Amino acid sequence: MATSVILPTYTVGTWAANVDDDYGCRWVVTSQTLNSGSTRKMHTTERPFGMGAYRARSYLGARSDTVQGWCQAPDFAGAASARDRLLALFADGGQSILVRNDGLSSRQLTVELDNAAVKVEPWSDAQGFDWQLQLYAVDPRWLDTAVQTAGPISVGGASTDGLDFTAGSPGGLDYTAGTPGGLDWGTSGTGGVLALSNTGTATSFPVFTVTGPVTNPTLTNPATGDVIAYTGLVDVGQALVIDTSPFSRSVALNGVDRSGFLASAQWIEISPGSQASVxxxxxxxxSVTATWQYAYN
Incomplete structure (x- = not known):
């Protein structure tokens, strides 16, 4: 098991830096750009006959980061093996999870190799090398590795609150002492409301899992008016999973795509430093359960 020698540690799969690894190699990061915030995508058009420009909302842009350092191995064979392990990262051209742990918090970023080659510069004694990784993240947000959960809650029931004036009913407006009447306010219905919060500095996108039996399940954020409405039956034993993230957005019933069954797709999100009721x-x-991660830029 790798042992931390400096904080923060950086981990991608079985590879880690700022650690002594299981092969007797010490990996140390000497510089990185991961602590910097993401760039902004500006949407502006110059005003042709006046000062300044017209603008629309800006958004976080994808991020490109450089991480570099050195690796010291116990011998030449160890250095050669360490080089192979480094070059094997992202071998299939896909994305991997980079985890940064500073001892106080653990956050993750989904990354892949940028178009620059992995750099390896061997030392003169052949027992180590300098290295550099150029990483690219289409989703610029750091996500807390801890997953938050709300629910499950059942479908909201109809409320029957209010005074009952019906003659002959068990309740009713009846002031006669000893009779079964009286002021009857009815029975309050179930709320069916999820409370979601995001303590981070970037928008978080929840995943909703609806379990049956329920027909036409609908999720609404009353504060914004956003509605996700599914048309159809989620039967007993079935699960409808709605992922609201723009980077992995999907609607699947027992793993089968059901995006076309959405009557409304106003995707619900949790703004930074705020709460949302659904x-x-x-x-x-x-019933429905929500899962999400705090997000940071």
Missing amino acids: QFSGTGAG
């Missing part, structure tokens, strides 16, 4: 409605006795 109302769950539908017909039946189903």
